[in-house]
Amino acid sequence: MIAREMSSLRPERILMTTDTVGGVWNYSLELSRGMASRGVEVLLATMGQPLSETQRAETAEIGRLEVVESDYRLEWMEDPWRDVQRAGRWLRALELEHAPDVIHLNGYALGSFDFHAPRLVVAHSCVLSWWEAVKGEAAPREWERYRRHVRKGLHAADAVVAPTGSMLGAVKRHYGAPEHGRVIPNGRDPELFRPASKQKFIFAAGRLGDEAKNIQMLGVAACGLEWPVQVAGAECDASGQVPLPGNVQHCGRLSAAAVAERMARAPIYCLPARYEPFGLSILEAALAGCALVLGDIPSLRETWDGAALFVHPDDPAALHRLLRLLISEPELRQAYGRSARERAQRFTAERMVQGYLAVYREMLGAGVAAPAFATS
Secondary structure, eight states: OOOOOGGGOOOSEEEEEEESSSTHHHHHHHHHHHHHHTTOEEEEEEESSOOOHHHHHHHHTSTTEEEEOOOOOOTTSSSOHHHHHHHHHHHHHHHHHHOOSEEEESSSGGGGSOOSSOEEEEOOOOHHHHHHHHHSSOOOGGGHHHHHHHHHHHHHOSEEEESSHHHHHHHHHHHOOBTTOEEOOOOBOGGGOOOOOOOSOEEEESOTTOTTTTHHHHHHHHTTOSSOEEEESOOOOTTSOOOOOTTEEEEESOOHHHHHHHHHHOSEEEEOOSOOSSOHHHHHHHHTTOEEEEEOOHHHHHHHTTSSEEEOTTOHHHHHHHHHHHHHOHHHHHHHHHHHHHHHTTSBHHHHHHHHHHHHHHHHSTTOOOOOBOOO
8 A cells, every 4th residue: 555644544445344133233333324424435244143124224324335244153152163264255255346445343253364454353242251240250161262263363453442441451351452452432423312201211221131231130120119111122031031020011122213212211221231341222321311220340330430320230129229219319310311411422423433533544554563462
């Protein structure tokens, strides 16, 4: 590449991976939308499972976005490694066909493939840090192959980004840290999440059986509350058996627009998470003016300390008391809603996009080296 002034080093086309089964999907769309507004084309390579009709409609609304689909297993799924190899060959073929300036990988293992363009690896979450937080112990030996693949992908990356310092620290502990890894918080467009007339219910978003989101503890704490708790998300865990307390109303899977509408009307958003490297739904609820009640974990303290109420993820009685307090004290509830919305203005899509553009420019500059990692 001919050397140019750093201010002019801007990608024209990005090849970005995403999965269709988790929160990375909304992040990828928000980032793609921001890139498109700056004239940057995004080729979005999907994995995990086929797109839903709702997801297809969401992508159709974004200009300069082309979607190429696959159903390759993700690296954290059962027996994924043959699919990971196939996905790597598929991405290299896409690179040859479309000649992107940057490869943006929202996963780890694919970072070790031999791409021509510089590659960015984003550490959204990982199995080893999930296991540590949720199970309270190190991941069992069967995840050693996963650890090796993740580490290899991180070693090969030209840049590594995480949405919080806590997540970047987890990468350091479990895989060796990039010397120049950086934090770029996730962001959302404030125009998509505005407060409306608040009604009498508590809202949460997360799969009912998800141990990390800890929705089941919210169900226990909901018993005896004056207000109902509405939960949006898939109903069952892997066993297919998740009992619902009587005061919990399960809304099922909702579109992004429907979730935004619930948040606009909800006075309280509650997520007593055990593990949440950033918490995009929390940001959305804060933009909608919800008072936040969150699990007391380092990543959420990092982002929301002083603008939310916190509870230990193993204390449903304390959660019940906090929710009763907010229900009974409207001025306190409204004050926390205002504080959350004010804090949320720090985490806009605009700031996220600017952060990634800065990293892309550095990657496209002369002499960019892959980050060095500590040994483990």
